[in-house]
Amino acid sequence: MKARHKRFGFLIVGLVVLAAAAYLVFNALGNNLSYFFSPTEVAEHKAPANHIFRLGGLVQPGSLERGKELTVHFDVTDNHHTVKVAYTGILPDLFKEGQGVIAQGRMGPDGVFVAEEVLAKHDENYMPPEVADALEKGHQKGIEAMAKGNKPL
Amino acid sequence: MVNIYKFASPATFYPVAGKIARVSTWIAVLLLAVGLYMSFFVAPTDYKQGEGYRIIFIHVPAAWMSMFIYVVMAFWAGVGLVFNTRLSSMMAQALAPTGAIMTFIALWTGAFWGKPMWGAWWVWDARLTSELILFFLYIGFIALQGAIDDTRRADRAGAVLLLVGVVNIPIIYFSVKWWNTLHQGASVSIKNGSAMSTIMLQTMLIMTFAFWAYSIAVALYRVRSIILEREKDARWVSELPEIRR
Numbered sequence: 001m002k003a004r005h006k007r008f009g010f011l012i013v014g015l016v017v018l019a020a021a022a023y024l025v026f027n028a029l030g031n032n033l034s035y036f037f038s039p040t041e042v043a044e045h046k047a048p049a050n051h052i053f054r055l056g057g058l059v060q061p062g063s064l065e066r067g068k069e070l071t072v073h074f075d076v077t078d079n080h081h082t083v084k085v086a087y088t089g090i091l092p093d094l095f096k097e098g099q100g101v102i103a104q105g106r107m108g109p110d111g112v113f114v115a116e117e118v119l120a121k122h123d124e125n126y127m128p129p130e131v132a133d134a135l136e137k138g139h140q141k142g143i144e145a146m147a148k149g150n151k152p153l
Numbered sequence: 154m155v156n157i158y159k160f161a162s163p164a165t166f167y168p169v170a171g172k173i174a175r176v177s178t179w180i181a182v183l184l185l186a187v188g189l190y191m192s193f194f195v196a197p198t199d200y201k202q203g204e205g206y207r208i209i210f211i212h213v214p215a216a217w218m219s220m221f222i223y224v225v226m227a228f229w230a231g232v233g234l235v236f237n238t239r240l241s242s243m244m245a246q247a248l249a250p251t252g253a254i255m256t257f258i259a260l261w262t263g264a265f266w267g268k269p270m271w272g273a274w275w276v277w278d279a280r281l282t283s284e285l286i287l288f289f290l291y292i293g294f295i296a297l298q299g300a301i302d303d304t305r306r307a308d309r310a311g312a313v314l315l316l317v318g319v320v321n322i323p324i325i326y327f328s329v330k331w332w333n334t335l336h337q338g339a340s341v342s343i344k345n346g347s348a349m350s351t352i353m354l355q356t357m358l359i360m361t362f363a364f365w366a367y368s369i370a371v372a373l374y375r376v377r378s379i380i381l382e383r384e385k386d387a388r389w390v391s392e393l394p395e396i397r398r
Contacts, residue, residue, distance in 0.1 A: 004235055004236055004237070007234060007235045008235045011231055011234060011235055011316070014316070015316065015319075018316075018317060018320055019320065022320045022324075026324070026331075033279050033331075033332045034279075034332040034333040034334075035276070035277075035278035035279065035332065035333050035334050035335050036333050036335075037333075038333070056333060091272075092269075092270070092271060092272030093269060093270070093272075094201065094202065094270055094271075099201075102335055117272075117273075118272065119271045119272045119273055119276070119335060120270060120271055120272060121271065121335055121337065122201060122202060122270055122271075122337055123337050123338070123348075124337045124338045124339060124340040124348045125340070125348045125349070126199050126202075126206060126209070126340060126348065126349040126350060126353050127199065127200055127349070127350040127353075128197030128198060128199070128200060128350055129197075129198065129199075129200040130197075131200070131350055132200035132201075133200075
């Protein structure tokens, strides 16, 4: 065995050990590295009950209510569970019903999540508005066709 | 067949690097001009993010380069450790500042994007944090290499750091998949294709190739300087026309 083969062996073994160590570390950390909790996790009491955490999901369409002064109420959903959120402050530009948000705050005693900060989360889709319109129209047509009893395409 | 081992010698590689660097510079200038024009005037406005999304044409190519350059550096570092070739360590050293600047651009443009879109300059989510660690790895490598006077020892110490740090690359890439992050998922991937409209994707790819050409050009110019510096006592260096002049 030449010295260079030996060094190559050391290198490979080192990298494998390193990868294994990294795998174990991140496996142990698990979901602690996640930036937010989903409404389902909140419903299953996986989110901390009495200190600050972040809640992420979609703003339930039709749930946005602007109250007195700057306080807004909306529901955050992951299509399985829903959490009511109250927030006083200025919302980011991308905040919209049906759009992803991440709210930081704590659960109130009445089951309403009191947010101190709201961030908008956008998705990985990029397209011109005309394409978005066309997609939306196609989607509506599909829904109408299904309502008439036609099979989806 | 071309004998690739021939190019492992600094004396042969030096003129070749010069030629490739010159060609790459022109490709980079051309692609950047086309890419920037398309970024600002041809690519359509996004349906949700408006004009602000255009920062993607700088942000994503820079972020891709930051990860790719690190992998290439780790590869050269590994080759240098195993085969004791001088040139591979020089390549790793030459790529480091470009990788660091790409990481910095990715972080900086990301902050400018995050403020209007998310409402925050910076958040400690997995994607952003692991990219910041990548920046520290680059800075750490440059500092470690620069701190040791004996080049052989400097190369070896730097190579070990690079190889250990390579764990971070898959973490950056898959962070948006493994954990909930504020950063959105990948728009372009080999498995799922692209979630962007065609013209936006084309613009982004042109910008990516421009960044590639730029990185190749500056890295090769830099490696030429490193070769001259390290081989200054060699006879072939003193016989170079630009040295004799």
